[in-house]
Amino acid sequence: MEQRTQIQLIEEIRKRITNKETELGEKETHWLVSDYYDSEQYTKEFSMIMNQPLIVAHGSEIPKVGDYISKTVMGVPIIIIRTPNKSVNAFVNACKHRGASLVLKDHGRIRKNFICPYHGWAYDMEGNLCNVPDKERSFPNLEMNCYPLSSLPVSERHGFIWVRLNQEKKSEERTVNVESFLGLQLDQEFKAYQFDQYTFYRKESWRMKFNWKCGVEQFLENYHFAFLHKDSTNWLFLHNLAICDQFQNHIRGIAPKRSVKDLFQQPVEEWDLRPNATILYTIFPLSTFFIEKSHLSLLQIFPESPETSLIEVTHIVQEDCLSKRSFWEENIRLFKAAIMEDLETCETMQVGFRTKANKHLIFGRNEVALAQYRECINKSLEEDKVKLP
Template identity: 30%
Template sequence: MDHATQVALIRRIQEHLRTDTTHMEAEESRIPMESYLRADRLEAERELLFQRRPLLVAHTSQLPEPGDYLTHDASGLPLLVCRTASGEPTAFLNVCRHRGTRLVEEECGRRKHAFVCPYHGWTYDTEGSLRAVPHETGFPSRPSESVGLVRVSIAERFGLLWAQGRKDSRFAADTFLAPIASELASHGLETHVVFRPQRLELKLNWKLAIEIFLEAYHVRHAHRTSIYPLFIDNVGLMDRLAPHIRCVFPKRTLRDLAGTPEETWRLRPHANILYFIFPNTLMLVQPDHVNVTTVFPLDLDRTDFRTFTLLPEAPLSEKATRHWDKNVDLFMAAVQEDIQMGESIQRGLRSGANASLRLARFEHGLRYFHEAMDQALGVRG
């Protein structure tokens, strides 16, 4: 994030502190309950949001060398992502072109030069080309000359790998990421490494798992003894970088910048910066590391929640490991508190108590999220 943007954001927060206000919309809003309860809505979300748009599937450090690979099924389509001999990332449907067997079962692996189908031994290279067919005389069509794995679109941007499962959809990762590209680039994530990846299954709708991150209203009560002592009560900035959102949650130390030269101001030490990258990625930028979370729907009331921490370098000592473990533990403790609230909401959705969920003027991050979804799904307001 360039210095001018940081100064502008700090000034806005200082004005809210001076006037005892917070960033708000002009009116309240509501989310219809059917957004969380309709099976046909979920199916549309899976296809239009999770299979026809670029999704974050890995960090560069998870595929560091040629032949490194991983599988990714959370979008509803089986993906095989690997790095070719030339060092470029590539992605395919993880499906053999003979009888449709899953080609690779393991979650990840290193320096593999060929993928061999466990059923009949059809063999593919990291470019997806079919290199060997046992007893190929049984196939007069000579598939090894014309059949390869079904390639899907992938791009490596800002140290992150973005893939799109449906090959019949236009892939425009650069256009899609353009509204936040300069800010993502400024954090230098290409040189970071993944630390403590974790995966949870949550008992809530995937949208609730996003919403628990997009407002500061709950921090004082839901996080009273964990992170609330660090933050200012219910003060935050929510800016559309459509279809994405940038949220800034100021810490109490931001008050210390008053009266200091603006050229010395830096936002990261005094606020958490959260980027919501539509439709399902949350990137929490902290002073010296970044937490990355992706969520995927499993069912109307079950969500695949994946998170990892990006460090500037791998910890080289036990002391460094303990330091970073402490940071991750603090983050996950707050996440667990949020999950508890989200799962509580889920249990009440079908009760009939509410026809819609009411959003305060300062809960507009949720409003922006749902408006972006409705637009992508073609839902009329």
């Protein structure tokens, strides 16, 4: 984030403290509880997500030529590889012969080719089929250049690798336009963070029983801090004071820490928002960035069924801080403890949704970002409907 934006935000925080204000929408809004378990709604949302650029890794996870990772995202097994020209390719991890997984390990490095463990077909880093054992005799009619691995649109920007999973479009699109996805303003703001200079520290994932939207929404308001986090992180933050801004479908939320008040005594040129607030970006549709002083944690909530989700957390740190292992370990422990308070609450909410005791949820005026997020989902579902043949 540029210094100019930081100063504007800190000025706004000062104003809100003085006037006892927070971000407020025009009015409360009501949202159908059935959207959190209805299977038709889920199917529409799932295919909408497949059309969005999704972050699948940080570039530093595959720093050297031939480094790859493989993982399953939204049910699609993918391989991401660093190529000789230092760019990245993304392929579906399915051999063209009889469909076996080409790669079984979750990461590794190849010298030249991927070799399928089933019958030995080989593919180069561009996904071209380059060797078929017993080709002349057994596959005399096979045109090698007609069977490259299925590739997915992929780009590396702001240090992260972004992929679009939908393969049904059959488009020739090779890259993901992250700049237009984020919008010029947010793209510039991300550029200033220089996340491409950061290094992958750790990733972990686990499954929980709630609808994916419920998980993402947990981090779009801070009204709950004084209650849900009263024994963990609440002491750090100003109560019920937030700043929210929308950038296309994405939302930036600022949760100011109590320490922000100390800045008001200092010259404006020295103001630094990062140590004095948690800066959150909800990157549509399922990723939340938590920006801290010298690291960031990326929380992603992938839908697995209408009422279950896969949670993935990736921690990225400034490279020169990499050696402070005990510091990061403690930091990650505290982060996990806090987000588990949120996510375990989601599980209780999901049980409540299922009872059908409530037809609607109410988002307060001070939970305006929740309403903005749901409007973005609805808008994207509408856009998907229009695109259908």
